[in-house]
Amino acid sequence: RALEFDVFLPNWPTDAFTDLVRETFLADLANAVPGAEFLMRSVADGSRGVTPRLLVAFGENPNADWLATARGFYLQLRTGRLNAYLSPSTWGPTIVQQVTMPFLVGPGGFADEFITGTIVYGLQLNLHLEEHTFDWLTLDRARALLLPFVGQPGVVATNMWKHAYVPDVNGTSSVIATIQCAGFSSSQLQSIIGQIEGNTETIWPTDVWGRTTLMTNNLVVLLGGQVMPPSPPSPPTPPPPVSPTAPVVLSINGTAIFTATDEEIPVIVVASTRRRLLQTPQPSVDTTVDPRNYPYTGFPLVEQIDGAEVTSLYVQYRLVGFTVPKFQGSVTAMVDGVAYTV
Structure with missing residues (x-):
């Protein structure tokens, strides 16, 4: 989140407010307000001094991290001077002029992160x-x-903040009201500026409000919206069609046990051992068969081969072996450097 404000420096004529002085000015502010980043938007020249317009960004989290720093900064702005941040002995009077309420800033196009129709804009006057x-x-x-x-039209809520305006070194002051009109249409809010300019005495009669001046640099900013939900993850890219003739390396639990071809495929059984009850069953290939003897039917094949009941192993439509139930679901295949589900 960020805010913008103008500060009048009557002791600094245009020719003295050089690039180096501007860098020092920003550095003094940054050192005085940890957690805030200052950017000079523009500098207005005047017969008595310059008026920098500054943007202050607070923290990386627009929902929490910015609050404490921003509150302290607004309290200083409210006094009408920045004496606590900019030494009067160096900078002279620092007279706060226009101030905005907080708004969102981000990289170009970041408004696309919000759902259309939920974005709230704010007119700042x-x-x-x-x-x-x-x-x-x-x-x-x-x-x-x-x-x-x-x-x-277009205004769904209004708000106001105020700060002292202290142009006189003797302390004579008046007040500036920061007005915010919130709505869902930036163009409708923008049109309000034209309706007010030149008509302040009609809108706020002098006999009630005294002399009023609508200050320049009024703007429409982004206040927030409903965040777009994250896009669902893209489905995994399916492997290419398996080659009907390329060698197929079959593995169980990461260990390669046989390379099947278009003429020879393994029959995977449990390796015989005298201490079978004391060991984890291990796969063994004691027999191979010709896959051309088992035409594709669209259904799993269950065969009796060398006294063992085994089930077919397919990579896509290609028969690559048979296995006993013990290893069903544990076999993986690698064809031309591509892993396939068996």
Whole structure:
């Protein structure tokens, strides 16, 4: 999550605010606010000084990690000055102007991670109440300030945050209201800006609100949405059709026991041993047969071969051997470097 804000530096004329100074400015902020990353979006020139516009990103987890750092930073912004982060002896007055509420940032196209129709956007406006103070803008007055947006097409919720505006070194201050209108259509929210520009005295009458100024750099940002569920894993690629003539290496429990051909296949039985009860049964190939004598029927073959009842082993449609029940399901096959299920 991130926010954007403007800070006016009256002691820094344009020609003095060089690239090196900008790097130092960002470094001082980063050192003062661990866990935050600062980026200078732009710098507005002025007759008295410069006004950098900064983006502050908090943590990697937009749901939890950012909260503590962001709360502390917003508390400092609320005072109207950044004295706790930027030394006045170095930077002079640091006058906070516009501020946004938190919004989501990410790599290009990251909005595609949300389900269409669930994405929530936020229109961010900053309204300067030039004749009133921070304390004057109470909760009830804040609700009244937001009334013009209630019922506007595309607006489903409104919110407000405020901070002091302290341009005078003697402490004379007014208040700036950060207004957020949330909705599902970014274009509808964007259209509200045009309706307000030049009409603030009509929307917020002077006899009630005093002089008001809609500040520049209003924007529509991404607030959130329902995350797209992960795509199901792709099914495994089936092996190619097995060659009818290539040698087939048959293995049991990882040990190769016979290489079948198109003319000779094994009959796998349990190796005879005098201590059979004390040992794990081992496979043995004592007999081979010609697979051409056992035409494919689409069904497993059960045969009596050399006194043992054995079942057919197939790789796809190719007969590659017979085995006693003990090893049924344990046999694997390798053909031309490709593993096949038997």
